[in-house]
Amino acid sequence: xxxxxxxxxxxxxxxxxxxxxxxxxxxxxxxxxxxxxxxxxxxxxxxxxxxxxxxxxxxxxxxxxxxxxxxxxxxxxxxxxxxxxxxxxxxxxxxxxxxxxxxxxxxxxxxxxxxxxxxxxxxxxxxxxxxxxxxxxxxxxxxxxxxxxxxxxxxxxxxxxxxxxxxxxxxxxxxxxxxxxxxxxxxxxxxxxxxxxxxxxxxxxxxxxxxxxxxxxxxxxxxxxxxxxxxxxxxxxxxxxxxxxxxxxxxxxxxxxxxxxxxxxxxxxxxxxxxxxxxxxxxxxxxxxxxxxxxxxxxxxxxxxxxxxx
Numbered sequence: 001x002x003x004x005x006x007x008x009x010x011x012x013x014x015x016x017x018x019x020x021x022x023x024x025x026x027x028x029x030x031x032x033x034x035x036x037x038x039x040x041x042x043x044x045x046x047x048x049x050x051x052x053x054x055x056x057x058x059x060x061x062x063x064x065x066x067x068x069x070x071x072x073x074x075x076x077x078x079x080x081x082x083x084x085x086x087x088x089x090x091x092x093x094x095x096x097x098x099x100x101x102x103x104x105x106x107x108x109x110x111x112x113x114x115x116x117x118x119x120x121x122x123x124x125x126x127x128x129x130x131x132x133x134x135x136x137x138x139x140x141x142x143x144x145x146x147x148x149x150x151x152x153x154x155x156x157x158x159x160x161x162x163x164x165x166x167x168x169x170x171x172x173x174x175x176x177x178x179x180x181x182x183x184x185x186x187x188x189x190x191x192x193x194x195x196x197x198x199x200x201x202x203x204x205x206x207x208x209x210x211x212x213x214x215x216x217x218x219x220x221x222x223x224x225x226x227x228x229x230x231x232x233x234x235x236x237x238x239x240x241x242x243x244x245x246x247x248x249x250x251x252x253x254x255x256x257x258x259x260x261x262x263x264x265x266x267x268x269x270x271x272x273x274x275x276x277x278x279x280x281x282x283x284x285x286x287x288x289x290x291x292x293x294x295x296x297x298x299x300x301x302x303x304x305x306x307x308x309x310x
Contacts, residue, residue, distance in 0.1 A: 013255045021248040025264050028245035030271025032237060033104035039233030043098040043224050050208030051304045053088045056242035057202030064195050072199055074112045080199040082217020086180025088204020094173035098166040103282040106162060107271030110170040112295050115265050116142050117178035119302050135302050145291040152234055158285045161248060197280050249306035262303045266296045
């Protein structure tokens with residue numbers, strides 16, 4: 001999508017529309033960690049994520065086809081499968097699995113490192129851009145915050161003693177989200193960004209369902225086991241997380257600067273920590289606060305625009 005052409009061929013959006021879109025992006029995406037934490041109390045993790053993404057992708061695909069939006073080509077379907085598997089299974093599915101044993105606050109803070117993985121992957125890929133000294137400092141700062149959360153046993157004890165393997169899985173999820181996003185950026189995709197999004201979610205949802213079947217999760221999907229709050233979480237994640245939240249992101253992508261849009265990366269964890277503390281009694285300790293400060297400071301530094309050459 002050529003956002004420059006779009007911006008020049010239509011009037012600028014109303015300020016109120018931008019404010020509403022940002023409010024949705026900040027609150028909705030920040031609240032998804034809370035919703036996942038509620039959902040996995042009764043849903044098996046990969047079944048829950050699979051149901052979410054299959055439905056979140058299938059419904060828009062049907063609507064778009066009714067509006068005569070072309071199907072992706074075979075190559076575009078293949079690219080969507082790679083991206084969707086990386087994002088939905090690798091990014092979201094692993095977080096959903098980990099949130100069985102890790103608080104939503106911790107999950108959101110570790111996922112906040114995603115912009116730093118973008119920088120690192122961009123640096124090592126062929127013809128990539130080497131990070132500046134300032135960016136390297138931001139990376140060191142941010143990952144120092146991650147180490148402070150994962151390393152000291154005493155700190156983890158104050159946060160409910162989350163297991164290291166679950167914390168590392170969330171870090172891996174952050175890496176896979178960044179890698180899948182960059183893969184999609186540099187490979188062929190459909191003209192319609194909405195169809196591109198829908199087939200990614202659908203493909204990733206199918207991959208999640210395959211993992212759920214392999215893990216034997218289907219036997220746990222009984223009416224007695226799935227609570228009303230669990231069903232409510234899935235509906236919330238589909239409607240608000242996948243449609244309204246992602247829809248706001250796509251709309252803002254074409255109407256505000258990348259620097260403005262990137263602010264969601266350090267607002268979402270604040271929302272998640274607040275929700276977890278108020279409604280789930282998740283601990284907010286000085287150590288957590290220091291780690292959050294390090295991670296979010298690092299994210300802000302790596303996302304600062306490059307200095308203009310003298």
